[in-house]
Amino acid sequence: MRRMVWLFLLILLPVLTARSENRFPQPQFESGYTMPGATAPAPRAASYEMLDVVILTAALSLGTWLILRKRSRRGVFLLTLFSLLYFGFWRKGCVCSIGSIQNVAAWLSGSGAALPLGVAVFFILPLIFALLFGRIFCAAVCPLGAIQEMMILFPIRIPRPVSRALGLIPVVYLGLAILLAATGSAFIICRYDPFVPVFRLSGEPVMLLAGVVLLLAGIVVARPFCRFLCPYGVLLNWMSRLSKWHATITPDECVGCRLCERACPFDAIRLPMTSTPAESRETGVRRIKRLLLLMLLLGVVGVWVGARADGMLAPLNARVRLDQVLRSHDPVLEKLYATELDAFRGGTITPESLTVEADAVRRKFRVGGAWLGGILGVLFGASLLGASIRRSREDYEPDRGECLSCARCYQSCPREHERLKQ
Amino acid sequence: MSGKQTIGTVQGRREFLRGLLRGLLLTGLAGLGARVALNRRCGSADKPGQAELCKGCPDLSACPSPVLAADRKVWQLDPAKCIQCGRCATNCVLQASAVKCVHRLEMCGYCRLCFGFFQPGVATLNSAAENQVCPTGAIRRKFIEDPYYEYTIDEALCIGCGKCVKGCGAFGNGSLVLQVRHDRCVNCNECSIARNCPADAFRQVPATDPYLFRTKKGKAAT
Numbered sequence: 001m002r003r004m005v006w007l008f009l010l011i012l013l014p015v016l017t018a019r020s021e022n023r024f025p026q027p028q029f030e031s032g033y034t035m036p037g038a039t040a041p042a043p044r045a046a047s048y049e050m051l052d053v054v055i056l057t058a059a060l061s062l063g064t065w066l067i068l069r070k071r072s073r074r075g076v077f078l079l080t081l082f083s084l085l086y087f088g089f090w091r092k093g094c095v096c097s098i099g100s101i102q103n104v105a106a107w108l109s110g111s112g113a114a115l116p117l118g119v120a121v122f123f124i125l126p127l128i129f130a131l132l133f134g135r136i137f138c139a140a141v142c143p144l145g146a147i148q149e150m151m152i153l154f155p156i157r158i159p160r161p162v163s164r165a166l167g168l169i170p171v172v173y174l175g176l177a178i179l180l181a182a183t184g185s186a187f188i189i190c191r192y193d194p195f196v197p198v199f200r201l202s203g204e205p206v207m208l209l210a211g212v213v214l215l216l217a218g219i220v221v222a223r224p225f226c227r228f229l230c231p232y233g234v235l236l237n238w239m240s241r242l243s244k245w246h247a248t249i250t251p252d253e254c255v256g257c258r259l260c261e262r263a264c265p266f267d268a269i270r271l272p273m274t275s276t277p278a279e280s281r282e283t284g285v286r287r288i289k290r291l292l293l294l295m296l297l298l299g300v301v302g303v304w305v306g307a308r309a310d311g312m313l314a315p316l317n318a319r320v321r322l323d324q325v326l327r328s329h330d331p332v333l334e335k336l337y338a339t340e341l342d343a344f345r346g347g348t349i350t351p352e353s354l355t356v357e358a359d360a361v362r363r364k365f366r367v368g369g370a371w372l373g374g375i376l377g378v379l380f381g382a383s384l385l386g387a388s389i390r391r392s393r394e395d396y397e398p399d400r401g402e403c404l405s406c407a408r409c410y411q412s413c414p415r416e417h418e419r420l421k422q
Numbered sequence: 423m424s425g426k427q428t429i430g431t432v433q434g435r436r437e438f439l440r441g442l443l444r445g446l447l448l449t450g451l452a453g454l455g456a457r458v459a460l461n462r463r464c465g466s467a468d469k470p471g472q473a474e475l476c477k478g479c480p481d482l483s484a485c486p487s488p489v490l491a492a493d494r495k496v497w498q499l500d501p502a503k504c505i506q507c508g509r510c511a512t513n514c515v516l517q518a519s520a521v522k523c524v525h526r527l528e529m530c531g532y533c534r535l536c537f538g539f540f541q542p543g544v545a546t547l548n549s550a551a552e553n554q555v556c557p558t559g560a561i562r563r564k565f566i567e568d569p570y571y572e573y574t575i576d577e578a579l580c581i582g583c584g585k586c587v588k589g590c591g592a593f594g595n596g597s598l599v600l601q602v603r604h605d606r607c608v609n610c611n612e613c614s615i616a617r618n619c620p621a622d623a624f625r626q627v628p629a630t631d632p633y634l635f636r637t638k639k640g641k642a643a644t
Binding site for chain 2: 031038049094186190203243339
């Protein structure tokens with residue numbers, strides 16, 4: 001019986017609300033009661049955001065000086081420690097350059113997403129530094145790199161083909177992150193960030209576990225996230241290849257003593273290669289031609305696959321998922337999304353306009369997916385091509401893309417010791 | 423090593439191309455930065471027509487307009503869309519959610535029988551724990567004068583579950599609302615509650631105007 005009364009009240013509800021906004025009038029107090037107002041605490045002041053930008057700029061500049069001029073591993077380590085404490089544990093890993101990729105992508109997509117200047121600076125500045133000086137950001141400023149840096153105890157070598165293949169994962173990750181951010185679907189870099197839960201000591205247990213596992217793996221595989229997952233590292237890698245003043249192992253000239261050969265925990269030191277190749281010029285040219293053709297073919301396959309991936313990717317968008325559930329009439333799905341469906345039915349949007357909205361998102365996924373697939377295909381081909389081209393080298397040199405400019409190799413160079421003596 | 427003597431050789435050409443590409447990328451990045459910086463000042467999405475207003479302004483850096491600060495966005499939930507599903511209490515990255523119940527006393531009817539406070543069908547109107555809607559007892563009920571009672575939220579106890587908001591919205595004036603409290607919110611890049619909100623009630627609002635309280639007219643205002 002009581003339930004019936006409730007039901008009746010619920011049915012009456014829209015009628016009641018339509019009549020007046022306040023069902024119960026504001027009382028007229030006679031006892032001299034004064035009403036306390038609701039408090040509205042202000043968000044973190046904008047000046048703090050600017051402080052982050054200033055500290056980022058200072059840390060990058062200091063890092064550049066320490067790595068390129070002072071050549072001090074000790075200094076780099078102390079700066080890394082500072083970054084870990086400030087950007088990591090104090091600022092809880094937010095705002096970070098890696099995640100800023102998504103803000104930039106969402107802003108460029110023109111959907112009206114805001115791009116605060118502070119976030120834009122976090123995206124742009126490390127890239128500019130990489131174009132000029134190499135991956136200074138990775139070396140000493142990134143808190144995610146810093147926490148892994150502390151774990152490098154017994155680094156092992158990873159065979160070059162394996163690390164090359166694993167190096168393609170971040171490229172795919174970067175592509176997916178941009179596509180999902182630009183379609184307004186999800187910020188996967190933030191959601192699956194393994195170290196932010198460690199900085200905050202809270203968050204989803206799975207991600208906390210992933211962070212701990214990666215840190216433990218980092219004892220033997222140096223900086224596994226940076227090398228085989230980080231999407232921002234891909235951009236920095238590309239920029240660093242073009243860097244104007246990159247760190248060199250030796251302060252002046254390489255004497256080819258081999259002492260630095262094993263100094264790098266990231267396998268980023270390239271050995272001299274002076275012997276002439278065994279194959280003839282003709283076979284070499286033919287091989288390159290074939291690989292170029294393969295690159296093109298991979299690109300076409302990529303476009304074909306990417307344009308068809310919307311069925312898999314689009315449901316990551318909440319609107320598309322809701323539309324799918326609504327149209328499926330599947331009782332299991334409907335039960336799973338009962339709260340979402342209740343909210344939708346209580347709202348003002350019709351199922352038809354939801355479908356229109358969802359179809360627009362699906363179209364974006366098809367176009368974006370085709371682009372993404374094509375670019376990834378070409379990049380895979382380029383990676384194969386890169387693996388088969390040999391550049392003659394007389395000295396021990398850091399691989400400009402993969403070198404994190406950590407300055408570990410300096411102290412193994414005898415020329416460096418000469419320099420320090422002077 | 424011999425960078426100066428490579429002009430005209432393969433290395434020289436390679437170096438030239440690298441330099442060209444580097445220059446292009448630097449210009450691109452600087453251009454992106456400049457666009458964001460200018461966009462921030464004029465014609466941002468919130469202020470249509472701002473670009474028109476600023477046209478011909480001799481010195482944009484001296485702009486006294488609050489657009490600069492308004493560009494910063496923070497997360498907030500719109501009480502008009504909220505369905506009080508309870509996910510705010512569990513989905514925040516903070517251990518105790520940044521979302522709390524806020525009582526807009528100027529909208530409150532000071533009811534003796536408050537459905538935000540009492541379980542439906544209570545026998546006696548006293549604040550015994552079993553009578554209360556709030557699972558943590560975060561609402562304080564204080565007698566003011568006959569027949570009015572004041573209800574206030576103890577934010578330290580509130581977990582943002584929205585049970586009281588539901589009761590008040592269904593049978594009262596709707597003076598209890600859930601809001602992201604900005605003294606607690608860490609303003610994640612993608613709000614983890616927003617991601618799981620079934621009613622799409624979360625959005626980014628200007629940091630200068632960070633609360634969406636409902637007024638008597640049923641519209642969101644501060």
